Structures are given as structure tokens and as C-alpha cells.
Amino acid sequence: MPSPRYWREVPARFRLEAVRCRGCGKVVYPARRVCPGCRGTDLEPLALSRSGTVVTSTVIHVAPAEFAMETPYAVAIVETPEGARLMAQVVDCELPEVKPGLKVNLEFRLIRQEGHGGILCYGHKAVPEA
Amino acid sequence: MRDVAIVAAGMTRFGELWDASLRDLFAEAATEALKNAKADHLDALFVGNMSAGQFVGQEHLGPLLADELGMAGVAAARVESACASGGVALRSAFIEVASGASDVVLAAGVEKMTDSTEVTEVLATASDQELEAYHGITFPGLYAMIARAHMERWGTTEEDLSWVSVKNHKHGALNPKAQFRSAVSLDDVMRSSPVAEPLRLLHCSPVSDGAAAVLVVPLADAKRYTDRPVRIAASGLATGPMALASRKDIAFLDAVEASARRAYKMAGHGPADINVAEVHDCFAIAEICAIEALGLVERGTGNAAARKGDTALGGRLPVNTSGGLKAKGHPVGATGIAQAIEIFEQLRGEAGARQVADARVGLTQNMGGSGASSVVHIFERV
Numbered sequence: 449m450p451s452p453r454y455w456r457e458v459p460a461r462f463r464l465e466a467v468r469c470r471g472c473g474k475v476v477y478p479a480r481r482v483c484p485g486c487r488g489t490d491l492e493p494l495a496l497s498r499s500g501t502v503v504t505s506t507v508i509h510v511a512p513a514e515f516a517m518e519t520p521y522a523v524a525i526v527e528t529p530e531g532a533r534l535m536a537q538v539v540d541c542e543l544p545e546v547k548p549g550l551k552v553n554l555e556f557r558l559i560r561q562e563g564h565g566g567i568l569c570y571g572h573k574a575v576p577e578a
Numbered sequence: 579m580r581d582v583a584i585v586a587a588g589m590t591r592f593g594e595l596w597d598a599s600l601r602d603l604f605a606e607a608a609t610e611a612l613k614n615a616k617a618d619h620l621d622a623l624f625v626g627n628m629s630a631g632q633f634v635g636q637e638h639l640g641p642l643l644a645d646e647l648g649m650a651g652v653a654a655a656r657v658e659s660a661c662a663s664g665g666v667a668l669r670s671a672f673i674e675v676a677s678g679a680s681d682v683v684l685a686a687g688v689e690k691m692t693d694s695t696e697v698t699e700v701l702a703t704a705s706d707q708e709l710e711a712y713h714g715i716t717f718p719g720l721y722a723m724i725a726r727a728h729m730e731r732w733g734t735t736e737e738d739l740s741w742v743s744v745k746n747h748k749h750g751a752l753n754p755k756a757q758f759r760s761a762v763s764l765d766d767v768m769r770s771s772p773v774a775e776p777l778r779l780l781h782c783s784p785v786s787d788g789a790a791a792v793l794v795v796p797l798a799d800a801k802r803y804t805d806r807p808v809r810i811a812a813s814g815l816a817t818g819p820m821a822l823a824s825r826k827d828i829a830f831l832d833a834v835e836a837s838a839r840r841a842y843k844m845a846g847h848g849p850a851d852i853n854v855a856e857v858h859d860c861f862a863i864a865e866i867c868a869i870e871a872l873g874l875v876e877r878g879t880g881n882a883a884a885r886k887g888d889t890a891l892g893g894r895l896p897v898n899t900s901g902g903l904k905a906k907g908h909p910v911g912a913t914g915i916a917q918a919i920e921i922f923e924q925l926r927g928e929a930g931a932r933q934v935a936d937a938r939v940g941l942t943q944n945m946g947g948s949g950a951s952s953v954v955h956i957f958e959r960v
């Protein structure tokens with residue numbers, strides 16, 4: 449991924465910017481032009497809370513090359529209090545605790561390095577609540 | 579719409595075929611299908627292929643592969659819907675013939691995966707790049723999340739998943755074209771190495787090379803090519819949200835249900851009429867979710883089907899008699915056509931040791947990515 453492709457995603461990845469549909473109330477992450485719930489186009493910006501609950505999860509043992517040094521690592525779908533769902537790694541915990549129902553905070557972290565230049569790519573990772 | 583039939587099939591063995599290139603594989607399957615029908619020309623060629631551009635650096639397969647058959651000039655194009663590319667190529671051929679646009683159409687599928695050193699990364703491009711792959715998820719990882727959601731919702735166990743693999747290997751052992759012609763025990767599966775928890779190696783379909791092709795013509799012309807044509811009674815295609823996070827119920831494949839509903843309606847058949855089915859078991863959980871979404875079992879009960887023997891040869895509704903993607907192999911773009919060939923052989927009574935007695939109506943279900951696209955075909959003995 450070249451850097452323009454990376455920085456275009458900054459509002460969603462750094463600030464968790466979503467939208468709420470004024471037609472049906474659905475919260476959609478990341479922001480889109482058309483509501484997938486009702487096809488409405490009247491959408492208001494909304495930043496997601498940096499917390500949520502694990503809906504489902506896995507622990508990756510066979511990873512893509514750029515994540516191979518991190519195995520095993522947990523990945524989950526997290527639902528925020530606004531009702532939006534997003535995928536994130538779950539870190540700073542024992543892997544067997546990562547199960548549906550786990551309460552997590554979303555923290556700003558380094559996600560990966562890309563390209564020969566090793567561009568540092570950031571986003572959010574989930575950390576179990578203390 | 580005209581009635582449409584398959585009159586001939588050709589298929590390579592599936593496996594790690596180091597001696598064969600993408601074009602070799604395609605030419606072997608395509609020439610076998612043409613020879614079996616004694617067809618001397620084509621009006622059109624559709625090639626299902628997920629990712630030759632990434633696996634072997636070759637795009638633009640339509641003209642390349644038509645030329646390979648000595649048929650430069652015919653209408654030809656590649657069709658892509660990730661792992662459902664083959665099924666969508668068959669649908670394209672079906673519609674081409676049903677509409678009256680063409681009379682002799684080859685629907686083929688091919689994938690050359692073992693030349694690539696980045697298969698995991700290439701397959702992951704069928705997921706949402708910005709929302710999923712960015713975070714280090716893999717294809718087994720996405721289906722593992724579906725499995726864990728199914729476990730949470732329906733009490734499915736790792737053992738339930740493992741019975742699917744045991745069954746499909748048992749079937750694959752009877753298929754001369756299969757990549758794995760060996761049975762595995764429940765213990766073998768349960769003790770295989772973890773790939774993405776709760777999925778283990780023997781819950782996953784392999785990396786494969788292979789090609790498959792079927793000749794599609796109007797039913798009214800079919801007897802010119804064979805005395806045992808198989809009618810394509812219906813084709814249903816549907817999509818669902820791409821990202822797992824966007825789905826209402828992560829443990830249910832909405833696109834599969836929608837594609838089946840469309841196909842059942844077109845065929846005038848329901849799930850109870852199906853005698854044999856090939857479904858997309860890229861991972862063991864996928865077979866469980868597919869048979870539920872197809873209505874072949876009640877929602878939430880797919881986990882027991884393989885364990886109870888319902889979906890085994892000799893059971894109430896044999897599923898994946900070919901060995902499925904798990905044992906037959908999964909050269910992704912070829913899979914949808916290979917599924918149709920298994921049903922073609924079953925309905926013609928040519929499936930040998932895998933034959934389902936008196937099979938009259940068969941179904942194939944082929945899906946892309948983590949189930950965001952699905953295509954269902956229903957076939958009838960003529």
C-alpha cells in the first residue's frame with residue numbers, strides 16, 4: 449500500500465470516525481456515502497467510543513508474512529456502545545481470555561509496516577479492561 | 579428463456595501439479611470436455627479464475643485460453659467472484675445459452691496456486707482490505723470467527739467440525755481426481771496443528787492446482803452431443819455484506835440463503851427435492867453453515883449432520899460425495915465447475931464407488947470470500 453492509500457484512511461483508523469443515519473439511526477463504521485440499512489444519504493458524523501465488547505474472535509497461528517513474527521495473536525470483532533462493529537487485534541492479555549463477551553478498550557497502536565520503506569501504519573488494537 | 583443442459587465434462591486431477599502450468603491445466607480440462615461431446619467449435623468461453631494476476635502474474639485469460647484451444651476469435655472472458663469464480667462462469671454460460679445469444683458455450687475454471695509463494699496474502703485479498711486484512715486476519719481466521727460465533731450461538735463443538743473433515747476425506751478416498759485419497763480419523767483431525775483457533779489444519783481445504791470444464795448447450799440440441807444430458811434447472815446468485823463485522827448474524831451466511839432461494843424458485847424445487855449436493859466446504863464450519871443456509875437442515879442443526887452420518891454416502895442427503903474442497907482439493911477458480919461435474923456424474927450414474935442410488939436432482943453451492951458472494955445451481959436428470 450503506497451502512502452496516499454494509507455493517509456486516506458486516517459479519519460477512520462486514527463479517529464474512529466463513523467456516521468449515523470438520520471433516516472434509520474444505523475451507525476456505520478467507517479463513514480460511507482450510502483446507509484447500508486436504508487440506502488439513505490443523510491448521514492451525520494460520529495466518533496466511536498474507544499471501548500466495546502468482543503462479539504467473536506480467533507487466534508492466528510499461520511499469518512501473512514508481515515505478521516509472521518507476531519504469531520500467535522488474537523483478532524476479534526468488537527462492538528462499540530454505539531452499535532458499530534470493527535475488527536481489531538486483541539493484545540496485552542492471555543490469548544485464551546479472548547472470547548465473546550470480553551470487555552475491551554480500543555487503544556491507538558502501531559499495526560504494521562508497509563513497503564520497502566517500512567512505512568509505519570497505525571490504527572486501534574483492543575486491550576481487555578483492567 | 580430456453581432450457582439448458584450440460585452435455586460433457588473434462589477435469590484435471592486436483593493437487594500440487596508441479597509439471598503443469600495454468601494454460602496446460604486449462605487445455606487438458608477443456609479439450610477433454612470438447613472431445614467427449616465431439617464438439618468442433620465454440621460460440622463462447624467463460625473462464626472462472628480468482629487471481630491468476632496475483633498467483634502467476636497473468637491477467638487477460640479470455641483471449642489467452644481461447645488461443646490455447648486454437649480458437650482465437652471466439653467470444654471469451656474471465657469471470658471473477660473470488661472462490662465462486664467457477665460457479666459464476668457456469669452461470670454466465672447458462673444465461674448465454676438460455677437467452678439465445680449462443681448455442682455452444684464452454685464454462686471452465688482454472689487456478690494455478692502452487693507457483694505462488696504468497697498464497698495466504700493472495701487469498702486474503704478476497705476479504706475487505708481496509709477493514710479486515712489490514713489487521714492481520716487471514717481466510718482461515720475469518721472462518722474461525724464464523725465458527726466461534728456458531729459455537730457461541732448453537733453449541734457447536736470442535737468435534738462437530740472434525741466430523742465434517744472425516745466424512746469428506748472418506749468420500750475423497752473414493753475419487754480418482756482428488757488431491758487427498760486417504761481417510762483421516764477423528765483423532766487425526768483433532769490433533770492436527772492449529773491454523774486459526776478453533777480451526778486446525780485438517781479443518782482447512784488445501785492449496786491446489788487444477789482445472790475443470792463443462793460444455794453447455796440448449797437442451798433441445800443436447801442429444802447431438804450425448805444420450806445422457808443433465809439439465810441445468812436453475813441458477814441463483816447473491817451477495818451479502820463483505821466484512822464479517824457488517825453482518826447481522828456472523829454465524830449465518832445470508833448470501834447463501836438468498837442464492838438458494840432464487841435457485842429453488844427458478845427450478846420449482848425445494849430443499850426436500852435434493853438427492854445429492856456439493857457445497858463449499860473451504861473450511862469445515864463452511865459446510866455446516868452452508869447446509870443450514872441452503873435449508874437442507876434446520877438452522878442451528880448443521881453441526882450434527884456429519885457426526886450422525888446424515889450427509890455421508892448412504893445417509894439421508896449425501897453432501898460432498900467428491901470429497902469436497904477439503905479432500906478433492908480447492909484450486910479456487912476451478913472449484914465451482916468441479917462441483918457441477920460431480921453432480922453431472924451423479925445424475926448420469928457415472929460416479930462409481932461414490933454413486934448415490936437413483937439420484938435425480940442435485941445441487942451445487944459455491945461461495946466467494948467469507949461468504950459475501952454465493953452461487954447455487956440445481957441440476958436434473960433428463
Ligand SMILES: [Zn+2]
Binds near residue numbers: 469471472474488
Ligand atoms: Zn439508514
